[in-house]
Amino acid sequence: MLSDLIQQFENASATYAAANSVERDDDWFVLKLQEEMGELTQIWNRTTGRGRRKGMTDAELATALADETADLLGHVLLFAHRNGVDLAAAVERKWRFRPQES
Numbered sequence: 389m390l391s392d393l394i395q396q397f398e399n400a401s402a403t404y405a406a407a408n409s410v411e412r413d414d415d416w417f418v419l420k421l422q423e424e425m426g427e428l429t430q431i432w433n434r435t436t437g438r439g440r441r442k443g444m445t446d447a448e449l450a451t452a453l454a455d456e457t458a459d460l461l462g463h464v465l466l467f468a469h470r471n472g473v474d475l476a477a478a479v480e481r482k483w484r485f486r487p488q489e490s
Contacts, residue, residue, distance in 0.1 A: 389487065389488055389489055390475060390476055390487045390489065391476075391489060393465065394465045394466075394468070394469050394475075397462045397465050397466055397469075398466065398469055400462075401462070401466055412470075414470065417463070417466055417467045417470045417471070418467060420463050420466070420467075421460075421463045421464065421467050424456065424459045424460045424462075424463045425460060427456045427459065428453075428456040428457060428459070428460050430456075431449065431452045431453050431456050432453065434449055434452075435449045435450075435453055475487075476489070
C-alpha cells in the first residue's frame, strides 16, 4: 500500500513537472518539502486566528488545511523515494508498527 501510494505521487509529480517545465533535481525535492510546510503553517495560522483569514470561511479553511496536509504528505513521500529512504522500515523502527503492503 505504501509503495503504491508513493508511486501514485511520483507519477502525478512527474506529470506536473513535465507539463510545467520543472526540473526535479535533488534540491527541488527538499525545497518543495519546505515550501509545502510553509503553506501548511500559513493555513494553520489562519485557522487558529494567528493570521489573516483573507475572507476565508471556516469550511474553506478546513479544506485548505486538508489540501496543504495532503501536499506535505505527498512531498514527504517524494523526498523519501528520491533519496532511497525505506519508509516502511523507518516506520517500523521509529513508530513500532509495520505498514501493511497490499
